[in-house]
Amino acid sequence: MTDPAAPDGFYSSPALDFAPRPGEILRRRTVSTPHLHGASRAWQLVYATRTAFSAPIPASGIMITPHTAEFARRSPVLVYCTAFHGLGGRCAPSQLLAGEGSEPETRFIATALERGWTVAVPDDPGLGMTGLGPHQFLAGRAAAHAVLDLARAVRALSELDSAQAPCAVWGYADGGRAAVWAAEQQPRYAPELDLRGVAAGAVVADPGALVAEIDGGRWAGLGLAGLVGLSRAYAHLPVGHILTDDGHRTVQQAQELDAAALLATYRNQPLGRWCERPDPWNDPLWRYVLANETSGRVAPQVPVHLYHGTEDALVPVAMGRGLFAEYRSLGVAVSWREYATSHTGTAAEGAADAITSLASYLQHRPNIITRPAPPSPQTT
Structure with missing residues (x-):
């Protein structure tokens, strides 16, 4: 079997x-x-x-x-x-x-x-x-x-x-x-x-505007997922510099989860919990990444x-x-x-x-x- x-x-x-x-x-x-x-x-x-x-x-x-x-x-x-x-x-x-x-x-x-x-x-x-x-x-x-x-x-x-x-x-x-x-x-x-x-x-x-909008709320897991996904896509850039040690461990765990698990696990948890600054999307390197991902x-x-x-x-x-x-x-x-x-x-x-x-x-x-x-x- x-x-x-x-x-x-x-x-x-x-x-x-x-x-x-x-x-x-x-x-x-x-x-x-x-x-x-x-x-x-x-x-x-x-x-x-x-x-x-x-x-x-x-x-x-x-x-x-x-x-x-x-x-x-x-x-x-x-x-x-x-x-x-x-x-x-x-x-x-x-x-x-x-x-x-x-x-x-x-x-x-x-x-x-x-x-x-x-x-x-x-x-x-x-x-x-x-x-x-x-x-x-x-x-x-x-x-x-x-x-x-x-x-x-x-x-x-x-x-x-x-x-x-x-x-x-x-x-x-x-x-x-x-x-x-x-x-x-x-x-x-x-x-x-x-x-x-x-x-x-x-x-x-x-995506940059959306991440800021949902951060710390019921959809916060999607913000973390965006950080993980874009870090993978832009792996040639040092985008992981904003993460704390706990942040690196969290990213490792999150990248194995489906959407339901991400939303349940990280509900109401702001990205700043795992980053060196409370607003990681305003980091200069991440501003570049997110601007590059704008449609239209x-x-x-x-x-x-x-x-x-x-x-x-x-x-x-x-x-x-x-x-x-x-x-x-x-x-x-x-x-x-x-x-x-x-x-x-x-x-x-x-x-x-x-x-x-x-x-x-x-x-x-x-x-x-x-x-x-x-x-x-x-x-x-």
Whole structure:
């Protein structure tokens, strides 16, 4: 009998000495998704991607085809980005969607499958793969690369006729952040993808402002998770200088926890408890890191649908309104919808409009004005 607590060899990290192409499939296996309504065949994938600073790294995800036979091949591809699942542990979406089907966002994925779309769900960078953690939470460029490279991997899967398939991206909360970063990075990082549009709800557009807002409250565990995730993403910088000895021990413990454990363990505990100063986000080095993680500085070349709840107690609606205004000022084809409900309520209530927007985007190729860009090592 297989020990459920034993490491899964499929998710062991392969050596990338050969510098694989971003999106290249390194490992794959078929899996069952019996609890996912509308699903047909599914594959767990390990594929090549890049960190925020262009280093090759393996990532994992899952790809699911719709049950409707006429759409099983040549169907549009939706990359669905889940909300924050944790820094470590067995909480990767590609694992939760298979077997017992305990992924909390299953209903949104099922809705897309019912549309006849192929759905690809990336695990967050550093999550799922053995030995690569913790998850690089809040690192926008790394998340964008994982999203776009999974779309590339789907195009390369031999069982599908998806090489020319149009694609879209959808996400909420941290998943919404990954979605807009993918839209911003796509023209330079993955220009060959036929990206048609993006839907993103409750986007964490300014992590620095959010961390200061939630510090010491019920969501304080997410602030600590952001410190851990960005420390991993910016490991080439001495970002750990702000931590006390107790802080280093706390970080070591936190990087093994899923979202529920992080929120329960560190509720109402300010970051200053583990740092040399009470406001670590105001440290000059961390100000640089957090400023570098602000969305809305680059114009997506595809339509974007943003939505947010006016009663959102986690991500203030003003943050979403600000991103909408930034995109409008950049000339992006952006739409906006508010819902008079909470963070969780908006995820459910806004799904129908998000799907409708995505369906419209997938039917029409956007009128893109191509802007020349200098060569980038990320696209080689």
